[in-house]
Amino acid sequence: xxxxxxxxxxxxxxxxxxxxxxxxxxxxxxxxxxxxxxxxxxxxxxxxxxxxxxxxxxxxxxxxxxxxxxxxxxxxxxxxxxxxxxxxxxxxxxxxxxxxxxxxxxxxxxxxxxxxxxxxxxxxxxxxxxxxxxxxxxxxxxxxxxxxxxxxxxxxxxxxxxxxxxxxxxxxxxxxxxxxxxxxxxxxxxxxxxxxxxxxxxxxxxxxxxxxxxxxxxxxxxxxxxxxxxxxxxxxxxxxxxxxxxxxxxxxxxxxxxxxxxxxxxxxxxxxxxxxxxxxxxxxxxxxxxxxx
Amino acid sequence: xxxxxxxxxxxxxxxxxxxxxxxxxxxxxxxxxxxxxxxxxxxxxxxxxxxxxxxxxxxxxxxxxxxxxxxxxxxxxxxxxxxxxxxxxxxxxxxxxxxxxxxxxxxxxxxxxxxxxxxxxxxxxxxxxxxxxxxxxxxxxxxxxxxxxxxxxxxxxxxxxxxxxxxxxxxxxxxxxxxxxxxxxxxxxxxxxxxxxxxxxxxxxxxxxxxxxxxxxxxxxxxxxxxxxxxxxxxxxxxxxxxx
Numbered sequence: 001x002x003x004x005x006x007x008x009x010x011x012x013x014x015x016x017x018x019x020x021x022x023x024x025x026x027x028x029x030x031x032x033x034x035x036x037x038x039x040x041x042x043x044x045x046x047x048x049x050x051x052x053x054x055x056x057x058x059x060x061x062x063x064x065x066x067x068x069x070x071x072x073x074x075x076x077x078x079x080x081x082x083x084x085x086x087x088x089x090x091x092x093x094x095x096x097x098x099x100x101x102x103x104x105x106x107x108x109x110x111x112x113x114x115x116x117x118x119x120x121x122x123x124x125x126x127x128x129x130x131x132x133x134x135x136x137x138x139x140x141x142x143x144x145x146x147x148x149x150x151x152x153x154x155x156x157x158x159x160x161x162x163x164x165x166x167x168x169x170x171x172x173x174x175x176x177x178x179x180x181x182x183x184x185x186x187x188x189x190x191x192x193x194x195x196x197x198x199x200x201x202x203x204x205x206x207x208x209x210x211x212x213x214x215x216x217x218x219x220x221x222x223x224x225x226x227x228x229x230x231x232x233x234x235x236x237x238x239x240x241x242x243x244x245x246x247x248x249x250x251x252x253x254x255x256x257x258x259x260x261x262x263x264x265x266x267x268x269x270x271x272x273x274x275x276x277x278x279x280x281x282x283x284x285x286x287x288x289x290x291x292x293x
Numbered sequence: 294x295x296x297x298x299x300x301x302x303x304x305x306x307x308x309x310x311x312x313x314x315x316x317x318x319x320x321x322x323x324x325x326x327x328x329x330x331x332x333x334x335x336x337x338x339x340x341x342x343x344x345x346x347x348x349x350x351x352x353x354x355x356x357x358x359x360x361x362x363x364x365x366x367x368x369x370x371x372x373x374x375x376x377x378x379x380x381x382x383x384x385x386x387x388x389x390x391x392x393x394x395x396x397x398x399x400x401x402x403x404x405x406x407x408x409x410x411x412x413x414x415x416x417x418x419x420x421x422x423x424x425x426x427x428x429x430x431x432x433x434x435x436x437x438x439x440x441x442x443x444x445x446x447x448x449x450x451x452x453x454x455x456x457x458x459x460x461x462x463x464x465x466x467x468x469x470x471x472x473x474x475x476x477x478x479x480x481x482x483x484x485x486x487x488x489x490x491x492x493x494x495x496x497x498x499x500x501x502x503x504x505x506x507x508x509x510x511x512x513x514x515x516x517x518x519x520x521x522x523x524x525x526x527x528x529x530x531x532x533x534x535x536x537x
Contacts (some may be wrong), residue, residue: 168407175404182391184375186351187408223386
């Protein structure tokens with residue numbers, strides 16, 4: 001294959017990574033932006049989404065599209081409910097103290113992971129894609145499902161942006177993010193907003209996992225990489241910034257896809273980590289974050 | 294309840310009795326008593342750290358009280374979650390404005406309207422009171438001048454159409470023309486029947502807009518005096534604040 005088509009293939013693979021990463025990182029970024037909670041268990045909500053997608057598609061059977069669509073709706077709802085319970089039982093009782101919640105979410109990470117190991121097992125299990133259409137380009141054929149992942153993710157990101165900027169719920173979330181005390185003085189139930197945002201963050205991770213699981217398989221340890229990459233994305237993009245998260249996810253996903261294909265995946269990770277270090281030194285608030293509130 | 298007590302209760306917009314408040318382990322208010330009559334401006338006057346801002350925050354439920362009572366026209370406010378207090382009819386303009394700086398003027402006003410489900414009419418009334426804001430609706434509030442920001446902070450609070458308005462140092466850091474405008478607005482609000490508690494450091498501002506002045510010292514209300522008495526004998530200002 002010539003360099004041009006090879007680069008196009010690498011870019012497409014990178015965009016699939018970017019799409020899933022943007023959704024996962026957006027969840028992490030929203031939780032930190034609004035609640036000031038660094039959710040170390042975020043990757044486990046991603047893993048739960050994938051594991052539940054396998055369980056739902058297996059239970060439903062029939063045409064793969066049927067099970068997949070059910071998983072795309074049900075898995076995020078279950079994960080959101082679990083996150084809401086965790087927020088009420090753990091984070092609220094700690095009064096959202098930044099240090100205490102880091103330790104608590106580390107605990108949540110291990111509890112969720114071990115429960116998945118106990119009830120799901122150590123095997124990696126595949127989920128069939130809803131369709132297996134291949135788009136034939138002049139140089140190579142490419143998975144139609146992977147392109148649909150990019151499109152779905154883009155749609156969800158646009159929907160999230162519209163909710164945040166054009167709806168009352170979005171206004172309430174942004175007011176809580178900017179100044180939670182003043183928000184309360186204007187009748188905003190900050191505790192309920194926190195619960196909703198934590199659930200929404202987990203649901204975004206779960207949706208990303210359902211989208212990617214037909215490509216990568218479900219495994220109880222699969223939450224670790226997305227967590228690390230999400231942290232890289234939100235540090236580069238700026239915690240709490242939707243625009244920054246999307247730009248950083250595309251940057252990291254594309255560089256990961258292209259560098260991995262032409263050089264090595266290890267070099268791609270080294271460059272991403274180096275980028276984080278440079279951002280932390282020269283622009284600690286991230287590319288699109290605000291310096292202080 | 295005797296006839297006299299009943300008459301007092303109906304003329305009082307807000308009463309605080311025996312209020313104790315803590316920041317962590319540190320006690321800030323010690324059995325504070327305060328009465329705000331309907332349609333009047335009560336000024337809290339005192340040195341920095343006396344407990345004036347804490348009193349306002351305690352009324353809003355933003356600082357928990359460990360003892361005492363805060364009643365809004367007879368309705369107990371202590372124990373209510375902070376987000377329920379504005380719905381009861383108390384609006385707050387915090388020190389330093391605390392606008393949602395990344396949001397537009399229109400969005401800040403929308404937040405004010407949401408608290409008590411007020412609609413277009415409340416929005417129009419507020420914009421009539423501060424016509425300058427009408428031209429700035431799409432501007433980010435963080436880019437407004439200090440005086441415009443103060444107007445927006447007051448507009449946002451007035452969107453609640455409150456019975457009681459709490460103003461924490463609204464003239465702080467403003468130029469004289471803007472201070473006059475703020476004073477004029479406070480007087481206008483009194484004429485409209487809004488009862489106001491005003492925290493103020495400037496003696497001239499206190500004397501020009503207040504009906505009563507409460508001298509707050511070490512978390513206690515030492516004395517509440519009629520502003521006419523204070524004009525005639527300003528010794529209380531010297532006694533509690535050391536100026537005047």
